[in-house]
Every structure is written in structure tokens, then in C-alpha cells.
Amino acid sequence: MIQVHDLHKRFGAVRALDGARFRAEDGRITALLGPNGAGKTTALRILFGLLPRDAGTVDIDGIDPGTTPLAARRRLGILTDQVGLYERLSTREHLAYFGELHGMDRRAIAKATDEVVDLLGMADIIDRRASGFSQGQRLKVALARALLHRPRNLLLDEPTRGLDIMSTRALRRALCALRERGCCILMATHVMQEVNQLADEVIVIAQGRTLLQAAPQVLRERTGADDLEDAFVQLIGSEQGVAA
């Protein structure tokens, strides 16, 4: 479970986060919505202990990444918006590398590799080197390496960017399976269709502040819009109008 309360972060004169608060429960997929520059990436980087926060509290299964970043990271599976792979390593070598970085031994890595290969259906690329992989194959490798150490919490930054329909469906199936297992999944995204189909909760942030955290239908009801996208635009638009 991930809880963020009254999170503040500024870079010089820019307030990237200005009192954001949200909560992502176990066994649920929580979508983090917001326009570009809303503070999503900054919030995620504070969650994995890469950036220090100015004020507020962060709690990942009772651990504060501000004071014990390594312990927090062990409980996180991370998929960043850029899928950086090592072109000269095979999928299996990628997984072994990240398993070792998480302190797993060889046998545990082999077992976990078999599991994620089953879950994501990637037996065909497990011993191929990454150069020449399609976007979908790259994403599978990135997701597999995020899942290898069986994290309780998953942080995904725009996971379906650049994916074709088949890969998107495969990813969706995998996320649903992980939710069944009780994973806490926090997903920053711009794709409303994804939110519609997957999300149990929606967090809308803009200008570093949380505008709303609720189930998708609550968001629609609150804004009076039928469509989630309209609801989002209405929420953001009005708020930004006030701020301006």
C-alpha cells in the first residue's frame, strides 16, 4: 500500500508538488491522471527515493523512502516511461542482472524468470538479445524485470505508450492477474481507455495538487460528464481557470 500526504517539492521558483495527497490500496489498480507538468513524474521519483521531498509524508508498506530508500525500492516494481534496455544483453540476462541487484540468488532468479515468462507470454524472446526488439517486446522485458522480485507494489509510468493493440491487451491481462494476487498498482497514464477498463480508483492531479481521488464513476458523477475524458477535462480546465 502506498500513501502520500501533503507532499511538497519545489525546484527553484517552480512548485512541482504543492500538497499532493493520495492513497493506492493493495489488490487495486489506481490510475494517476494529470496533464503534462502536473507533478506525476516528480511524485514517482519521490516514491522510489530518487528525489528528497521538501515536506509531507510518504509511506510504502510502512516504509519511508525518504529515510530508507533502498528498503522502499525492494518493495517496489518500477516501470519508467522510457524503456531503456541493454541492446547487447538477452532477456534472460536482463532479468538475471536486475534479480542480482535485488539480492536474489541464482536459483531464485531462475524460478522467478520462469514465472514472469509464463505470466507475460515471452518464451519466444527469453534468449534473444534486445537489439531489434519491437516496442511490445521491449515493454514485456521491462515489465518482467519490474516483476521479477515479486514486489508488493508496482509503479508504472505510462505503461502502454507505443504499444500495439495485441501488446496492450497482453499488458492489461498481466496487470489484472497481478491485481488478483493482491498487488498494489499505481499507474500514471494519459490513456482514458486504459483508465476506463482497468482502474479501480482515479487520482487527478494538476499543478502539484490532488484535485480528486475517487472511483471512475464517482469522477463522472461529480463532473456530470458521461465520458471520463470529458470529466477529466472539465475538472482540470475549471481548476486551472481558477488558478490563472
Place this chain on the structure above:
Amino acid sequence: MSQEAQPLVPSLVAILRKELRETLRDRRALWMVGLFVVLYPLLMAASLHKMIEREVRAEREENRVMVIGAAAVPNLVRQIEDAGIRVDAMNALDEAGIAALLARREHTALIRVPGGFAERFAALRAAPLELWQDSSSVQAAKLRRVEAVLRGYGNDIAQARLLAHGVALGVARPIELRQYDTASRASRSGKLLAAIFGVFFVATFYFCMNLAIDSTAGERERRSLELLLAQPVPPAAVIGGKWLAAALLCSVGLTLELLLGHALLSIMPLEEIGLSWRVTLPALLGVLVTAIPLCLFAAAAEIALVMNSRSFKEAQTAVGFVLLLPLLPVLIVPMLELDTAMWMYAVPVLAEQTLLLELARGHALPASAFVSTAGVSLLAAAVALGVAIRRLRSERFVLGI
């Protein structure tokens, strides 16, 4: 805090192994290491070979002089011929003709006997004799032999005249100069070999360059660095793993380069040009062990620098400037012709160069020279590592990845 404790070594080793594995699969990186392993030894061998060949050829080649007006100096011609120098005779030639003749390089020099030589000679007045040479093409050794014959000719005439006037030879020759040269071959070799070895150690900075760039700026360019930093790995392990991988590759490159250089120097006939290579294999290995810290320093310095670049290209530009720095002491110090001093063992690259040079000269070295050479590089490596780790932790760096 017990949850936070993460052993440094396993993740450092994992990163080290991954970087080496990637580099060993990178044909371009391996070619570059291979190129620098053979480049300097082969350049050295080629230039020494050229020198040896020239020397040997000069010995074998005929030494010829042209004499204009030979009829006036029959004794001189005989003395020149006695010295094994071939004499060609000619009647007259103007200055342009002389220059053209010498430019053909068939003659070492031209001796012209001016008109009036015989009269002045007979009158016991200093008789002029002209020696023409083309200093841009002539071989110094050949010319020295011609000059020696001319000097000997003049001395002989002087002695004969004094004797004829009843003057004892000792009056005209108050001293008899005897020259001795105590320089051993090895110590004479010094200056030349110094220039050669300095360049050997400069290659250190090239051996680790590709890995240092690829594992930092390259990782940023591929957008994989953020994810690596989001793993439960302390920054010291990230920097440490990449650093040791680069330093290891560098050590292997330097070892191969020095061994190749040693093998070439051992089989070349250096005695032909008055040089000798007397560094034994165990002594060379001692130098290598002392030079490993230089590899550690080169890798650390390059990583601390290129990690700030966002792309491979940008990093290459940045590192190009740093590659000039190790060249400075190596190029400048031999030019200044300084005597070996202890401070030289405190300048990375120059220290390693001086060490090998002194061994090549056959000097015994104090242990402090080895300790200083290794110690300064180790200290510099530690500083560069500290800078790199601090940088990795800084907020500005994280924002830029």
C-alpha cells in the same frame, strides 16, 4: 535502519560483470582497445627500425668526396683515399653547380682548392681550402670522417714544417687530449626511450574510455540510468561497479601493450644504434603492478567527467579534452631535459614513465619511488570516485536523467 542495510559488494559485482559482458560483446569497443594495444608498440618498433636501418646503411655505403683542383694537393687526395673515402676529381664548378652536385647526395662533401693555393702554400702562408656541404642532406657521421682527414692533413704539414725548422714536436703540441666516454649504452638510451614510454602510459586513458562513456553517458542516452538508480543499490555500488569494470579493461590493455613493447624491444638489434633494452621481465611486471593504480585513476577520472554528459557524442567531446592532459607532462618534461627528481613520482603518467625510464637506464630505484607512483594515483582515484558518487546522489543530476 536494519532494513536499509544492503551489502555493497554483491550489487557492485553484479554491475561490474554486466558492464564487462556488454563491452566484450561490443566489437567497436574491443577494436579500440586492440588498436591501442598495438599502436604505440608498433609505432615505436617502426621508428627504431628506421633508425637502425639508416645507421647500418651509412656504415655500408660508400663515402665519396668531390675535389676541384686535385692536382694542387696530391698528398691530401692520398690521405683521403687512405681513410677509405673515394675521391672524384673535377676541374671547375661554380656555386650553383656545387649546390646541384651536393643535392644529388652522391657525395658527402666537396673540397675546392682555390687558385693561388700552391703559391701561398709554398710561401708558408695559410693556404685556403674550401669544404662545401649540404647540411640538409648530409649524414653527420660521414662528414665527420672527411673533416677528421682534413684536420689530420693540416696537423701533419705543420709538424713536418716545424721538424724541418728544428723545433721539437712538443712545442707545437703542448697538450695531448685524450677523450673517454663513461656513459653506458643504457644511460645513453634514456632520452629516446623516455619519449617512447611516456606515450605507452598515455594509452591507459584510451583503454577505459569506451566503457566509461558507455556505462554512464551511454546509459543516460538509452534512458536506462533512471531505472538502475531506482534499484535497491547504493550509489557507491553503481559507480564502483562501473569504475572497476573500466579499470579492469584498462589494466588488461596496459599489460598487453607493455608486454608487446617489451617483446619488440627485446628482439630488435638496438646495439646498432647504441641503445640497449635491459629491463627484465620481472622488473617490467613490477612496473605493471605499480601502474595498475594509474588504471584505477584513469577510469575514475573519466567516469566522474563523462557521467555529466547526456549522450555518447557529448561525452566523447568532453573526454577529448581530458585525453590531452596526460600528454602534457609526457611531452614537456623530456623537452625540458630535467634530471629525474622525486616530484616526478607524484605526477600520474609522468611517474610511471619515469619509473620505467630509470629501470631502462639500469638505475636502482628506492621503494619510495614505487610507493609514491602508486599512492598518488590511488589518492587521485579516490578523489574522483568521491566526486562521482556525490554527483550521482545530487538532485540536479537525478533531474537531468
